[in-house]
Amino acid sequence: MSAINAIEVNHLTKKFGEKVAVNDVSFKVRQGEVFGLLGPNGAGKTTTLRMITTLLKADSGQVKIFGHDTAKEGRLARSMFGLTGQYASVDEDISARQNLMIFSRLNGLSRQEAKDRTAELLTEFSLENSADxxxxxxxxxxxxxxxxAVSLITRxxxxxxxxxxTGLDPRTRSQMWDTIRKLxxxxxxxxxxxxxxxEADQLADNLAIIDHGHVVKMGTPAELKEQLGGPRVTFTLSQTRQVAAAEQLLATQVAGDVREEGPDLSVSLGQVAQLAPLLATxxxxxxxISHLAVQEPSLDDVFMNLTVGKN
Known part of the structure; x- marks a missing residue:
């Protein structure tokens, strides 16, 4: 018998007035994976997240957390997850140790348990030297x-x-990635x-890309990138006056679009073997050509392809 999914989202829908923010969204998250939810601002991902975590009531659809329906067993479902938002929920007027102690007690730990768990989390998140x-x-x-750390008190x-x-410097961002991998x-x-x-490419096992309230594509990062085809090659021309002629020539040689940015022209290839004939032409x-760069498809390319210009 297969393990119960960590999350099952079935036909989730939410309207605000006449605007449909989330429209018939469905996906599953396996236990032990990192599942990325991506989309442009206003695409519906935050609304979807709020419905899954019971912060917002869905108009229709169903969410199960480890097999428990959040509409019927909300308290039980909420006890099974931790939520960390974009903005800290901690009290700035007291110390990190005091914050962790208070939240530990609110989560039902005894005073000694709270003290022990606070010490563990301060060490785990490298905050012991600044705890007070x-x-x-x-x-x-x-x-x-x-x-x-606060969201992980109850493990x-x-x-x-x-x-x-969001807003972190590269070093701290890398530390957060390490923490997520450790979890x-x-x-x-x-x-x-x-x-x-x-970040999604580095951390996520599977992704769902949401746009205009719909899931427009799902898969692993590798699968999504493979769907775009082969690498993109960028040519920097020695003479800008030759850009138009080069663009026309490349358009006759490749199936995809030719993009122009100043003296640069870029094309997508089905495979790297196509590059040599292009150069010969x-x-x-x-x-x-003064410069040549070959780049494999990235999640940025996937995101742009699936969401930009779809309005």
């Missing part, structure tokens, strides 16, 4: 780590991370929304 400083002295990264099997690294290694299931597609036409 006021939060006003904390950097953005330290606050974000503390907020994540939930399912963790929702809503844009956890997964320990058996947690992660639902991740993020503005950073490289340009050389025969005496079109000089």
């Amino acid at each position: 400083k006021p939060l006003k002295a904390f950097s953005g990264g330290m606050r974000r780590r503390l907020d994540l 939930p099997a399912l963790i929702f991370l809503d844009e956890p690294t 997964v290694d320990q058996g947690s299931t992660i639902i991740l929304t993020t503005q950073y597609l490289d 340009l050389n025969d036409a005496k079109i000089g």
Whole structure:
């Protein structure tokens, strides 16, 4: 018998007045994976997340957390996950230690259990040296780590991370990635929304891309990138006056579109083997190239292809 999915979302729909924010969204999240929920601003991903976490009531559809219907067993379902939002829910007027103690007690831990769990989390998130400083002295990264620590007090099997690294510097962002990987290694299931597609590419096992309230594509990062075809090649021409001629020539040689940005022209290839004939064609036409770059499809390309210009 297969394991119960961590999350099952079936035909979820939400309207605000006449506007349909989420329209018949369905997907499943397996236990022990990082599932990325991506989409442009206003696409419906935050509304979807709020319905899954019972912060917002759906107009129709069903959500199950480890097999439990959130509409019928809301309290039980909520006890199984932790939620970390974009903005810290901690009290800035007290220390990190005091925050963790208070939230531990609110979560039903005894005073000694709360003290022990607080010490564990301060160490795990590298906050022990700043544990008794006021939060006003904390950097953005330290606050974000503390907020994540608060959501993990009860060791939930399912963790929702809503844009956890927004506004963080690269070093702190990398530390958060390591923390997320560690949580997964320990058996947690992660639902991740993020503005950073490289983050989704690095961390997510599976992705759902939402646009205009619909799931427009699902799959692993590798599968989504493969659907775009082969690599994109960018040519920088030696003479800008040859751009038009080169663009016309390339258009006759490749099936995809030719993009122009100043002296640069880029084309998508079905496979790398197509590059040599292209170079030979340009050389025969005496079109000089000063620089050449070959780039495999990225999640940015997938995202742009699926969402931009679809309005």
